[in-house]
Amino acid sequence: MSAFDPAEILPDALLERFRERAAVHDRENTFPDDDLAELADAGYLAILVPTALGGLGLGLAEASVLQQRLATAAPSTALAINMHLVWTGVAKVLADRGIDTLRFVQAGAVAGEVFAFGISEAGNDLVLFGSDTDAVPLPDGGYVFTGTKIFTSLAPVWTQLGLHGLDTTSPDGPKMVYAFVPRSDAITTKDDWDTLGMRGTQSRTTVIEGAIAQPERVVRRVDPGPNPDPIVFGIFSVFELLLASVYTGIARRVLDLAVETAKKRASKKTGKTYAQDPDIRSRIAGMALAYDALPPQIAVLCRALDDVVPPDGRWFSYMSGVKHRAVTMAKSVVDDAVLVAGGSSYFSRSELSRLYRDVLAGLFHPSDPESAHATIASAWLGPVED
Template sequence: MTDVESAGQGFLSGDLLARIRSRAATYDAENSFPYEDLDDLREAGYLTAMVPTEFGGGGLTLEQMTAEQRRLAAAAPGTALAVNMHQVWVAVANAVRATGDDSVDFVLQEAADGEIFAFGVSEPGNDLVLFASVSEARPDARPDGGGYTFHGLKIFTSLAPVWTRLGTFGTDSTGDEPRNVWGFVSREGTEQVGEWDVLGMRASQSFATKLDGAHAPADRVVRILPPGPTTDPFVVGIFTAFETLLAAVYTGIAERAIELATQTVGKRTSLKNGGAPYSADPDIRWRLADAAIQLDSVLPQLRERAWEFDAGVEVGALTLPRFSAVKSRATEVALDVVTKAVRVSGGGMYANTNELSRLYRDVLAGLFHPSDDESLHGAWANALLGPVNP
């Protein structure tokens, strides 16, 4: 029984997850978007699960959502990763609202009304991610003023075929000092570009998005901030929700891999050992147990970070590094766990028709999400030792 089920608040029934799992291999093979999954999730109320009840949503906390996302990822990793980005924006709006700031409440209302939110942040060659942008944010020349148009290229825009709202940012260089401008745009002034022909997480359909005059009116411009690290609750909320929900997805993949490997070694038999199942082989038992022990260490850390998000806990300079750490640990452990699951399950796992083969490709994507290991270690070193003198 999962965390959410035990609380009686699950949105993902066993039947729903079974349907979603039955389609995952086809979406992967066809490199297509999981429209049927999205329809089923919308009907189940999953896209509004974290929207507060007063807005008409399910009122789940981030801690509860991480449990749900683990289950969804175990059924269909690409679908879970895509939906993650919508859930991140809902979580951010909740975090900002908890500080008494209603500037992002429109995200909650629009999500409740059926809008689908995507993430337009990452840029080619920009490893500053949230702290600086190479895209332009141009202030309105129109009489009403206050809004911005965005111009540039954003990459890894999950939900690319279906989003209706894109949270994005760019640099306003028109004043004395550059400013990071954060806003939400519709599809007008945007274009899906390039291909999404990748190794794994194919169903996420994370195409690049070209912004060419995408407009955020004044009431959809939510932050204008100096470049660089910030303690602003909006940006901190993006970072912490993003890392936590990513960790949940890759943890769910690892949980499914162990489940599949356990089933497989109980069925495989060894001629060398007189037809005994591989589940009786001491080396196989050790390797599978080792994978489960590794994964077990991730779960408390994931729950703790999600609880901290919900409670608004901050620990100074280590706030962001701690959330980077859970993402890094979850993705690295998940990769090792899936690899061990493949090894104990035998050569049949090498076939593309095998679910473990797909999980092995999907889990590799975790290495490429921010924060990477280099920035994680740098952030912890700076928090512990201070920055290196130039």
């Protein structure tokens, strides 16, 4: 592929099929199997894998644009595949920095493996810096994992689960262990995903009871707590940037729907379309002002990651900040769009109604608003004194 054209990978006709299915999956609370199959056929699972390994060889900047485009059609599909792309993105970040421990992730993505993100745990606000999952070392260098993960997107279809756990038994002190385990009888996926929005992600609870990671699939052991280790840096960076991309894509679709509606709706009072109403024009202008800031911000940070620019002391605040701004912007844009559209948007059959519900999920992903503010406050003011 010469010049990057997102429409070559995600053509309009494909997106329209996704958009039609999105309403069905939302209504029926089902996983978008057909979307995943078509994405796999398009090579989407390996967009971040180098061409030398059989992938499309794109960077995070291009993947971000694709995820924004995909989210305009099917937010749940985009958010679900995001979790697979996080691991292939981390593999790229590490490989770009001379660390090839996730080469098997890249090869697996090319072969059709689907990687799930098993990090979130109920009540664990340490996220990457701690875990309630037990990681017990085996004599051969492998690990046995036992614990419960929540919000495991791609639950019905994943083949490999990337997860972390805490090893409290090793002589070199407690260690956070990052590894991958295959789907097996030691892992139970609950059928408990019945949510307000993002229903198609099927991000179910995953109960792990003695799942074994082989030695070659144990990719990193790091100290608990805030850590500059490449695996922590990579996960945090790729996760936040791709999340920001999905919610920015939702905002773009919402803005387009608002413009389309304003041009169609006419006022009984004036006989003119709402596009000529000064209040509506002002509202849509405000939506556009909020949206327009995000794609360039995401692009700059993605390119810094792709270009292996050494992070400065505020890198984690940049990541937290752009994710926070993207989801709050998207929520604000949807709030205004339903006012532009009027009462029809209140019906569940309305696409805006679904997007209104979908966008709320962004507030719960790490970094949540409190964590983002704490990270940024520390970047500017220094840590809180004891």
